[in-house]
Amino acid sequence: MDQLIQLAIELVKIVVIAVVVLVFMMVAVLYMVLKLRWVIARIQSRLGPNRTGPWGVLQTVADALKLLQKEDIIPCGADKWLFTIAPALVFIPAYLVYVVIPFGRGMAPSQLAMTHSLGEIGKLPGLSIGVMYLSAISSIGVIGIVVAGWASNNKWSLLGAFRGASQLIAYEVPIILAMVVPVLVSGSMDLSAIVDKQAGGFWHWNLFQLQAGPALPIAFLMLIIAGLAEINVTPFDIMEAESELVAGFNTEYSGMKFALFFLAEFAAAFTLAAIITTLFLGGYNPPLAFLGGQLSGLAFSAVSLFWFLAKCWVLVIFIMWVRSTLPRVRVDQLMNLAWKALIPVGLVNLLLAGAYVTFWMAK
Amino acid sequence: MKNKTVIIKDIINSFVSIPKGLWITLVNWSIARPCVTELYPEQKRQLPQNYRGIPVLPVDPKTGKSRCIACGACARMCPEHIITVEIDKSDPKDRKPSEFSIDISRCMWCGLCTEACPVNCLVMGKDFELATYTREGMIYNLEDLMRLGGEFPAEEVVEEIAEEKKEESES
Numbered sequence A: 001m002d003q004l005i006q007l008a009i010e011l012v013k014i015v016v017i018a019v020v021v022l023v024f025m026m027v028a029v030l031y032m033v034l035k036l037r038w039v040i041a042r043i044q045s046r047l048g049p050n051r052t053g054p055w056g057v058l059q060t061v062a063d064a065l066k067l068l069q070k071e072d073i074i075p076c077g078a079d080k081w082l083f084t085i086a087p088a089l090v091f092i093p094a095y096l097v098y099v100v101i102p103f104g105r106g107m108a109p110s111q112l113a114m115t116h117s118l119g120e121i122g123k124l125p126g127l128s129i130g131v132m133y134l135s136a137i138s139s140i141g142v143i144g145i146v147v148a149g150w151a152s153n154n155k156w157s158l159l160g161a162f163r164g165a166s167q168l169i170a171y172e173v174p175i176i177l178a179m180v181v182p183v184l185v186s187g188s189m190d191l192s193a194i195v196d197k198q199a200g201g202f203w204h205w206n207l208f209q210l211q212a213g214p215a216l217p218i219a220f221l222m223l224i225i226a227g228l229a230e231i232n233v234t235p236f237d238i239m240e241a242e243s244e245l246v247a248g249f250n251t252e253y254s255g256m257k258f259a260l261f262f263l264a265e266f267a268a269a270f271t272l273a274a275i276i277t278t279l280f281l282g283g284y285n286p287p288l289a290f291l292g293g294q295l296s297g298l299a300f301s302a303v304s305l306f307w308f309l310a311k312c313w314v315l316v317i318f319i320m321w322v323r324s325t326l327p328r329v330r331v332d333q334l335m336n337l338a339w340k341a342l343i344p345v346g347l348v349n350l351l352l353a354g355a356y357v358t359f360w361m362a363k
Numbered sequence B: 001m002k003n004k005t006v007i008i009k010d011i012i013n014s015f016v017s018i019p020k021g022l023w024i025t026l027v028n029w030s031i032a033r034p035c036v037t038e039l040y041p042e043q044k045r046q047l048p049q050n051y052r053g054i055p056v057l058p059v060d061p062k063t064g065k066s067r068c069i070a071c072g073a074c075a076r077m078c079p080e081h082i083i084t085v086e087i088d089k090s091d092p093k094d095r096k097p098s099e100f101s102i103d104i105s106r107c108m109w110c111g112l113c114t115e116a117c118p119v120n121c122l123v124m125g126k127d128f129e130l131a132t133y134t135r136e137g138m139i140y141n142l143e144d145l146m147r148l149g150g151e152f153p154a155e156e157v158v159e160e161i162a163e164e165k166k167e168e169s170e171s
Helices: A002-043 A059-069 A080-098 A110-115 A130-137 A140-149 A157-185 A191-197 A213-232 A256-280 A295-325 A330-359 B004-029 B071-076 B112-116 B143-150 B153-168
Strands: A211-214 B083-086 B095-102
Touching: A002 A256, A002 A295, A002 B004, A059 A256, A080 A110, A080 A130, A080 A256, A080 B004, A080 B083, A110 A213, A110 B071, A110 B143, A130 A157, A130 A191, A130 A213, A140 A157, A140 A256, A157 A191, A157 A213, A157 A256, A157 A330, A157 B071, A191 A256, A213 B153, A256 A295, A295 B004, B004 B095, B071 B083, B071 B112, B095 B143
Parallel strands: none
Antiparallel strands: B083 B095
16 A cells, blocks of 8 residues: 555656646747847847837747647648657657756756655666667657658658658767767766766866867767757757648647747757757856855755756757858758768767777876 | 968857857847837827828818818719719809718729819828728718818918928929
């Protein structure tokens, strides 16, 4: 009987964590869409949304409500079943990635699910194959995109899906090559352990570390470039290029299903910011020790949550800045960049990092 | 196949040109470039003096009436035949319109009616927010046109406009 109650409590806890993460994701995406529109508007000397609610902050909420009310259209000739599950296939991996992201010390959802009391927060290790889990789950999303394009019975959708598949497969490789370098230097795949290795001031962050030669800064640049391609923002958004493919793989989607695609796309942008922060920018560590580094226990966990979100937000703004600056590359340029530039550089970089770690790094 | 030096140049160029582009957008993002958006219903644009809104009949401040002599030149000139003028025959010494209406739904703001007017009593007004819920609401009668027209401007302004017209017709 006691065991049953224990099990029930565990289950309730996991469901609560899942719901909290889902709500966080939705709120973050709603605000990111709004911020994106503000940033692009400001760069183009416009004002952006400013009508709905004070300063227009309710604009995306209104948009979401509109999408919920819209008729759910399935085009004739479409594969009904695949057409319906495709948004879920894209959304679920984007949601699952959040399991390992360390939002604060001991605050990755996977750690929280194992925690039994407040005192235990920050004392448990994270998922020991965190980086592998991250790269594995985030590459599942492409299946949903191909399914969506195939099931729509529309040539634009299918073309968009093909482009998406080739693009995501090509850019998965440089992303993994870049993510392996901090793993090599830290000697762990656990994201929390990688972050804890970067504790101290900002000069301890992996981005500024030269213990593996120039390997870490190069990996950082590669992760940003390939990551932008992975989340399909403008310099690399050939799979939904509006001027060429109407809207790419989601041309036929409307209403709630379209909203799920949209949600997954922006959630992926936040995930990219979180991955870069975790691996290269010190994760949840404050940039200078006196900004919260002297705290311990729960207080530090709270401060670390703030620093993690702040760093992610700066990166998200940077992604929006790049997005509103650079023009779209051609398909062949995109493929050339991946196969002829990023992957060879990544391989050499990995070799370099391995050599440094094996022969020169302090034992 | 591209020459090797060209490829190297391209690579170096990309490291220079991308930060350059980012810098340009950053400058636009900063306070250095203010927004050009006008918040329309709250902020209205300063209209130019010869702006063509709805044709209206201004009121003479001395008599409180329109100077219209019901000659019908505007109605004849109108390419769309949307102006209706009826003469009030009660007083043969004072020609004035008994009815004067413009169906603004078909007006194309050409201003030919104002140019045809021999007494300069029909002028293009400044009102452009003319949306209504009915088609009948688009027909403006004598009272509406006089209300929209307000009072005649000072004599000098009228002369100025007349001179402008003359110069236009000469050129």
